[in-house]
Amino acid sequence: MALKNFLASLLLAAPLAVAHPGKEEVYAHAALPLERKSLAHCSADFAQPAFIKKTVEIHGRELARVKRSLGIEDKPKLRPRDYISVSRIDHKSSKAVTKGMELSTLFSDAGACMLMPAVDQGPLYVQGEEVRKDITGGEKGIPLTLVIQVVDYKTCQTVNNAYVDVWSSNSTGIYVGVQGYPGMGDPKDASILKGTTLRGVQPTDSHGVASFDSLFPGHYEGRATHIHAIVYLGATKQANNTITGGRAAHIGQLYFDQGLITAADKVAPYNNNKMRITQNTADFLFMQGANGDDPIVRYALVGKDISEGLFAWIRFGINQAANKPVSPAAWWTDKGGVMNPKGPVGQMNGGGGGGWGGWPGGKKRAAKKVEADEE
Numbered sequence: 001m002a003l004k005n006f007l008a009s010l011l012l013a014a015p016l017a018v019a020h021p022g023k024e025e026v027y028a029h030a031a032l033p034l035e036r037k038s039l040a041h042c043s044a045d046f047a048q049p050a051f052i053k054k055t056v057e058i059h060g061r062e063l064a065r066v067k068r069s070l071g072i073e074d075k076p077k078l079r080p081r082d083y084i085s086v087s088r089i090d091h092k093s094s095k096a097v098t099k100g101m102e103l104s105t106l107f108s109d110a111g112a113c114m115l116m117p118a119v120d121q122g123p124l125y126v127q128g129e130e131v132r133k134d135i136t137g138g139e140k141g142i143p144l145t146l147v148i149q150v151v152d153y154k155t156c157q158t159v160n161n162a163y164v165d166v167w168s169s170n171s172t173g174i175y176v177g178v179q180g181y182p183g184m185g186d187p188k189d190a191s192i193l194k195g196t197t198l199r200g201v202q203p204t205d206s207h208g209v210a211s212f213d214s215l216f217p218g219h220y221e222g223r224a225t226h227i228h229a230i231v232y233l234g235a236t237k238q239a240n241n242t243i244t245g246g247r248a249a250h251i252g253q254l255y256f257d258q259g260l261i262t263a264a265d266k267v268a269p270y271n272n273n274k275m276r277i278t279q280n281t282a283d284f285l286f287m288q289g290a291n292g293d294d295p296i297v298r299y300a301l302v303g304k305d306i307s308e309g310l311f312a313w314i315r316f317g318i319n320q321a322a323n324k325p326v327s328p329a330a331w332w333t334d335k336g337g338v339m340n341p342k343g344p345v346g347q348m349n350g351g352g353g354g355g356w357g358g359w360p361g362g363k364k365r366a367a368k369k370v371e372a373d374e375e
Contacts (some may be wrong), residue, residue, distance in 0.1 A: 003322055005044075006247060010210055014216065014269035017162055018042045018205055020156075025116050029279040029325060032359045034358055036286065038164075038297050039151075039153050039156070039239075041156070041287065042151070042153070043171075044156075044157065044158030045157070046143060046151075046154035051158075052161070054335065055149065055207055055255060057208070058147075058205065058209045059147055059209070059313060062145060062147055062211050062311070063145070063300075063302065063311050065327060066143070066145045066213075066302050066309065066311060067278070067302050069192075070302065070303060070308060070309065071302050072302060072308070074372075076113030078122060079130070085326055095338045097102065099170055106158070108279035121228065121248075121251050121326055121327070121328075122177075122228060122253075122344075123181060123329055123343075123345055124167070124177070124178045124181060124184070124329055124345070125167065125177045125178040125228065125230075125326070125327075125328045125329055125346075125347060126167065126178060126196075126199055126329065126330045126331065126332050126337060126363070127240070127328035127330075127331050127332070128197060128242050128328075128331045128333065129165065129167070129196060129199045129200050129328065129332050130196070130200060130201065130242055130332070131200070131201045131202065131203070131237060131241050131242065131243065132200045132201070132239045132241070132257075133200075133202060133211065133213055134200075134213040135166070135196075135197070135198055135199060135200035135212055135213060135214050136197070136198070136213060136214060137195070137196060137197030137198065137199075139170050139171070139198065139215055140171065140268075140269055141170065141171040141198050141215035141216060141218075141269065142171075142213045142215060142216040142217075142264055142267060142270070142306060142309060142310060143214075143215060143302075143308060143309035143310070143313060144216045144309065145161075145210045145213055145214070145215075145309070145310070145311050145312070146166070146211065146297070146309045146312050146313075146314075147209060147211045147226070147311075147312065147314075148164055148166075148210050148211070148229065148238045148314055148315075148316055149204075149207070149208050149313070149314075149315045150162050150164065150180070150208045150209075150210070150250075150315075150318060151208055151315060151316070152314045152317075152318065152319075152320050153305070153317035153318060153319060154319070154320075156230070158204075158207050158208030158209075158232075159204060159233070159320065160204050160206050160207070160208055160276050160319065161203065161204065162203070162204045162207060162208070162210075162231050163201050163202070163203050163231070163232040163235045163237075163246070164201065164202050164203075164204065164209075164210040164229055164232075165200075165201045165229065165230040165231075165232060166184070166199070166200065166201075166202075166212060166214070166227055166228060166229045166232070166369055167198060167227075168198050168200040168214070168217040168227040168228065169198070169217045169218050169219075169227070169230050170197060170215065170217070170218055171215065171216075171217075171218040171270045171272075171273065172218050172268045172270070172272055172273045172275075173218040173219055173220030173221075173273050173275050174196075174218070174220075175216075176192060176195030176198070177192065177193065177196060177197075177199055177238070177330060177332070177337055178192065178193075178227045178281065178329045178330050178337075178345055179192045179193050179330070179337075179339055179345075180338070180339070180345050180349050180375050181291075181329070181345050181348075183220065183221070183275075192337075192338045193330065193336055193338070193339070194337060195337075196332065198214060198217070200217060201210060201242075201243060203208075203237070205301055210305055212296070216256075216264050216270075217311060218270055218273050219265070219273060219275060219277050219278065219318050220273075220275045221254050221276045222278055223254055223278055223283055224278050224279065224280045224283035224285075224286050224323070225261050226251065226253045226254065226255050226285075226286075227254050228251075228252075228253055228254075229250075229251075229252055229253070229316070230248050230250065230251050230252075230324075230326065231248070231250040231251075231316060231318055232246045232247065232249070232250075233246055233247055233249045233320060234246035234250055234292070240334060242332070247322075247323040248322075248324040248325075248326050249318050249319065249322075249323070249324065250316060250318040250319070250322065250324065251320075251324045251326070252289075252316065253285065253295065254295050254296070254297055254314055255280060255289075255290075255291065255295050255297070255310075255323075256294045256296060256297060257296060257299075258279060258280055260299065260306075260310075261277070263306050264306060265277070267306060267307050272285060280315075289309040294312075295312065297314045298312065298313050298314065299312040299313075300312075315343055325341050327340070327342070327344060328340050328343055329343040329344055329345040329346070330343065330345075335350045339341070
């Protein structure tokens, strides 16, 4: 009962969300136009007792599971716009998480009900990753349980049987799974293609909820700290635990409070990250996504401090009729990763996976492209 009401108020206003080092091609993440700025018309539906009760139960089970796994009984602490005003919102819950507390008092602060802005998937997407909840892959970092609820922005109904595909960088700002991208490891190291860390897929349940056990992403130059997500509709799960078919109805990114990022960067191994930090308000994709929307997750600590983990939640308002183009940098197969010669990174490298035309010879070309991106 306590764990049920824990999330309730949370949902009366869940936010919705919007790829890469300043070393990306501009075309790799040009924002697409919004179809609608607001989900305010859905507020009555999201406020229905049955809707709140169901969401509270699902989010509550996830939070309770994370706390049990850490042996924590109590005491973690846990709150129409333009991108500047959004960046000033404190998305941390003002409530303390204690044993037996009312979940509704935490999750009432879920953010605005806005349509998630759609963007290109970025240059480092790997298509065909496995359906799995735990995507940490043995990496070290701050545990992050990420809960995403998918709703139809027109009908205000939850979207079940969708597949949410997420990917992000590790604690030191590196993406695994794609070979030859500047700043993401040795461009000639083919073993990078074998990595699947912080990449995975989860289905939405009967209440439109998908959740992942992940890690807080690290920062890297040129982009604010973020996580990517694609929502697939009509896909089919295969015997090899991957999905095929369907269409990408939503492609977006979600962000974090700047203060939370600063706190995370003081924790090992994040404090070993030497790349320059890009503030949310200096990231043009964040600006586009937060001009009318709030793509920053709400969150709570699950332990006495940030090192013990975070529980974060957000609501995606999607257009189920949409069919977004997807151009992966690589595909995951039963033999490991395979570069896509026609993908964003393959095109940078002249159709190969070896890395910017020979690196370091091609590095000058990369630098020029980076400079052009930053202008």
